[in-house]
Amino acid sequence: MSNIHVTTTVNGDVMEFLCEPDESLMDALRDRLSLTGVKEGCGSGDCGACSVTVDGRLVCSCLVLAAEAEGCKITTVEGLAKGDKLHPLQQKFLEHAALQCGICTPGFLVASKALLDRNPNPTEHEIRYWLAGNLCRCTGYDKIVRAVVDAAAELRRTA
Amino acid sequence: MQDTAPKPATTPTRITGGVGDPSPHDSAHKHVAGTAIYTDDIPEPPGTLHIALGLSTRAHAEVLALDFSQVHAASGVVAVFTAADIPGRNDVSPIGKSDDPVFATGLVEHYGQSLFAVAATSMLAARRAARLADVIYKDKPAILTVDEAMDAKSFLSDPYTFGIGDPDAALAAAPHRLKGRVRMGGQEHFYLEGQVALAIPGEDGDVTVHSSTQHPTEIQHSVAHVLGLPFNAVTVEVRRMGGGFGGKETQGNLPAAVAALVAAKTGRPAKLRYDRDDDFEVTGKRHDFRIDYDVGFDAGGRILGITFEQAARCGMSFDLSMAICDRAMFHADNCYFLPNVRITSYRCKTNTVSNTAFRGFGGPQGMAGIERVMEAIAAKLGKDPLAVRRANFYAAKGKSAGSGRSLTPYHMEIEDCIIGELTDELVRTSGYEKRRAGIRAWNAKSPILKRGISLTPVKFGISFTNTLMNQAGALLHLYTDGSLHLNHGGTEMGQGLFQKVAQVVAEEFQCDLSNVKITATRTDKVPNTSPTAASSGSDLNGMAAREAARTIKMRLAEMLAVEAGTDVEAVRFIPGRIIAGRRTFTLPEAAALAHARRISLSSTGYYATPKIHWDRASGKGRPFFYFAYGAAVTESAIDTLTGENRMLRVDILHDAGRSLNPAIDLGQIEGGFIQGAGWLTTEELVWDGKGRLSTHAPSTYKIPACSDRPPVMNMSLWHGENSEDTIYRSKAVGEPPLMLGISALLALSDAVASVGGYAGDAALDAPATPERVLMAVQALKTRVAAG
Ligand code: FES
Ligand code: FES
Numbered sequence: 017m018s019n020i021h022v023t024t025t026v027n028g029d030v031m032e033f034l035c036e037p038d039e040s041l042m043d044a045l046r047d048r049l050s051l052t053g054v055k056e057g058c059g060s061g062d063c064g065a066c067s068v069t070v071d072g073r074l075v076c077s078c079l080v081l082a083a084e085a086e087g088c089k090i091t092t093v094e095g096l097a098k099g100d101k102l103h104p105l106q107q108k109f110l111e112h113a114a115l116q117c118g119i120c121t122p123g124f125l126v127a128s129k130a131l132l133d134r135n136p137n138p139t140e141h142e143i144r145y146w147l148a149g150n151l152c153r154c155t156g157y158d159k160i161v162r163a164v165v166d167a168a169a170e171l172r173r174t175a
Numbered sequence: 176m177q178d179t180a181p182k183p184a185t186t187p188t189r190i191t192g193g194v195g196d197p198s199p200h201d202s203a204h205k206h207v208a209g210t211a212i213y214t215d216d217i218p219e220p221p222g223t224l225h226i227a228l229g230l231s232t233r234a235h236a237e238v239l240a241l242d243f244s245q246v247h248a249a250s251g252v253v254a255v256f257t258a259a260d261i262p263g264r265n266d267v268s269p270i271g272k273s274d275d276p277v278f279a280t281g282l283v284e285h286y287g288q289s290l291f292a293v294a295a296t297s298m299l300a301a302r303r304a305a306r307l308a309d310v311i312y313k314d315k316p317a318i319l320t321v322d323e324a325m326d327a328k329s330f331l332s333d334p335y336t337f338g339i340g341d342p343d344a345a346l347a348a349a350p351h352r353l354k355g356r357v358r359m360g361g362q363e364h365f366y367l368e369g370q371v372a373l374a375i376p377g378e379d380g381d382v383t384v385h386s387s388t389q390h391p392t393e394i395q396h397s398v399a400h401v402l403g404l405p406f407n408a409v410t411v412e413v414r415r416m417g418g419g420f421g422g423k424e425t426q427g428n429l430p431a432a433v434a435a436l437v438a439a440k441t442g443r444p445a446k447l448r449y450d451r452d453d454d455f456e457v458t459g460k461r462h463d464f465r466i467d468y469d470v471g472f473d474a475g476g477r478i479l480g481i482t483f484e485q486a487a488r489c490g491m492s493f494d495l496s497m498a499i500c501d502r503a504m505f506h507a508d509n510c511y512f513l514p515n516v517r518i519t520s521y522r523c524k525t526n527t528v529s530n531t532a533f534r535g536f537g538g539p540q541g542m543a544g545i546e547r548v549m550e551a552i553a554a555k556l557g558k559d560p561l562a563v564r565r566a567n568f569y570a571a572k573g574k575s576a577g578s579g580r581s582l583t584p585y586h587m588e589i590e591d592c593i594i595g596e597l598t599d600e601l602v603r604t605s606g607y608e609k610r611r612a613g614i615r616a617w618n619a620k621s622p623i624l625k626r627g628i629s630l631t632p633v634k635f636g637i638s639f640t641n642t643l644m645n646q647a648g649a650l651l652h653l654y655t656d657g658s659l660h661l662n663h664g665g666t667e668m669g670q671g672l673f674q675k676v677a678q679v680v681a682e683e684f685q686c687d688l689s690n691v692k693i694t695a696t697r698t699d700k701v702p703n704t705s706p707t708a709a710s711s712g713s714d715l716n717g718m719a720a721r722e723a724a725r726t727i728k729m730r731l732a733e734m735l736a737v738e739a740g741t742d743v744e745a746v747r748f749i750p751g752r753i754i755a756g757r758r759t760f761t762l763p764e765a766a767a768l769a770h771a772r773r774i775s776l777s778s779t780g781y782y783a784t785p786k787i788h789w790d791r792a793s794g795k796g797r798p799f800f801y802f803a804y805g806a807a808v809t810e811s812a813i814d815t816l817t818g819e820n821r822m823l824r825v826d827i828l829h830d831a832g833r834s835l836n837p838a839i840d841l842g843q844i845e846g847g848f849i850q851g852a853g854w855l856t857t858e859e860l861v862w863d864g865k866g867r868l869s870t871h872a873p874s875t876y877k878i879p880a881c882s883d884r885p886p887v888m889n890m891s892l893w894h895g896e897n898s899e900d901t902i903y904r905s906k907a908v909g910e911p912p913l914m915l916g917i918s919a920l921l922a923l924s925d926a927v928a929s930v931g932g933y934a935g936d937a938a939l940d941a942p943a944t945p946e947r948v949l950m951a952v953q954a955l956k957t958r959v960a961a962g
Contacts, residue, residue, distance in 0.1 A: 053209020117669025118206025
């Protein structure tokens, strides 16, 4: 099988890579572009650890082929902060101690950002159900939900 | 020199991040940025080979032939390894039993057992090729379940018993008597980061292994045994894990040993990372238990005599099952004084994966057993289960001497029991009594939806029951610029251990936490370590680090006393400064001065837990240094037509002693509760008739999700300190909160019982999935209809 050449915009930068036809976007981001903030929890679309947005749409990158990313705009957790300045979601996850081992955290942040982008004022209930596709084995989700509520309020204040 | 600097009235500042400060996890800023490096994120050295295991597809069979011709022919394959390629011992048993082969030879004893390894140029190529081997089996009869093993008397070892008093006589004489059987399922760890190891060959046959492990020393030993090397040729490093929960205490041995074997044989770096489905099949889980009880009690619900027969599914090998089953026995009493008791434990050998450590280490199963007994007694007497629980509590702290109600079944006096007080406070803050009455009134008017509530207590023994494991080492360097470099034998799996230990060092030096560099656990820095397990991480490593800090502080104090012409006692470490007589030094000044005076600025520290001893033969001793306590109230609702259910509210009060870091401790409590609730409600392991795990991915195995989190979750820390001299009087907090989840099961039980007008015990087995809830509802309805 010959490799496929892909050009995408990742976190604002135009990037090119070669990938196998059956390679997942998750593997390409991790192995070809060294964006290891994208995590693999299951490889089957059930845990959300590999969450990224493709043209603004939240996806499990383990279920997307790398070749499908041609011409798309991809955002990973590495693209949330502006230089040294953390995104309010990142800041609130820190403040609320909304993480333990931290390996689910990138996925939660990307998924939460996708929620707030479309709904800046979600109810707690909406947050809980939106994030139901992201598994965390360490926390009880309590602080994660609080952090998202708080970050949403902060973003509305500063918007 | 004074150890804890009394702060003069004029002290202007306090250090940031000292003991008791709720500082975030040490890596939190990296977690949120996606820059925290886990083992699989380490940049692969050029030429790295990827490995996949070839797994047995039989539960119990002779292996007649292995043909790898198609494997070799597959694209990307570099080599195939079997037992014949192992230069040392073909075993990774954590206790040297030679019953956990790296690669099975001749006989496979569970579905998913490792038979061979394929090394290839990519992970996918290795995984695909591993499926292509042609294996010829000759099936043997398989024993899969606890019931089958009990019938066949298939045990790893002889049954083990301990107890006190004369339970048979007490049972015979008791005014009330009940017998019952409790079943509870196992649990998959589902650490979000699966098992992974990267081995890098070095000079002279040495090897360095990056492993996601709670027990680097055991990885070192396993690798050395398999490769036939001395321990000093193997170095193991782990910076962090993406969750462990006990599942990385021994289960990392196999992938590390295989990665090291491939590295040694090929001279190339080699990585083995299970994909999630393999991880489910290859690694051990929490033991499922069947517990039979026979209890005699008085009209007040007080237990007079009781026997337990605990049968655990251990799987095909020992692993840690002996100690786990012992701990289940140690927790068969939970918070309750049992004047006449006999606990018998059966360690069932089955043709399933060898079960292993999982947060609580058997304790949760033992505890769930007696909590069900409490429910049964209450149902029989028509009492609130809480009243029965209170009637049986051990004598309170300060009142135990002469009470006659403080001796455990293993002959240890309980002197620190605070469960009565703690329960009283939780009853108050949660409004338990009023809510319970309200729920009963609500249920009377709600024909389909029913609610339930339960308060359950926890008493958990802290220490490894294998006394020799209760030791730890640390290594601390003070550099001449005043910065500190900290290392210890504990591992970081998300529980915040590194931060807590660093806080201890900051507190000792009265410097900011940011001045203490946290470093990866390595077997070449601190040797011969115990696993980070049994909740012992901060107790042991915190103490060892404090010892190291105090050694360096004493050297500085002696030097500064000479420098300032004062006594060593007059040297004090206060926030940001060291005062020696009339002179003041900063830490960098003191460090540079010590270097100039040729005084060592590096020290090890060592700690061994005092007071503990355990004699297994006589069933007597003090296996635990102290106990951690807690209690939870869960309110849940069920739909009696579908069995669907959910938690509505949880109130928790938990004892972490004087907390080293309340933010981290509350995180452990929240996570522990949810994990325990998951074990007993949604998480169901199903094996098919051939011994194959059917629920081998998150698509079918359901851990709690964000939407399962109860809408109301109130958590607080108990305000007392540890009465034993632990690190700053804190208490271990890793495992105990898991057992708070028992209240989630019993709240469902209470809701089910409403269907029968509370006339009997719902006897809901775990996990209480919707199917089981529905079946229990149906059974009660049938019972009621039959009168
Ligand atoms: S790794 Fe993609 S959803 Fe789990
Ligand atoms: S913090 Fe470990 S999985 Fe979420």
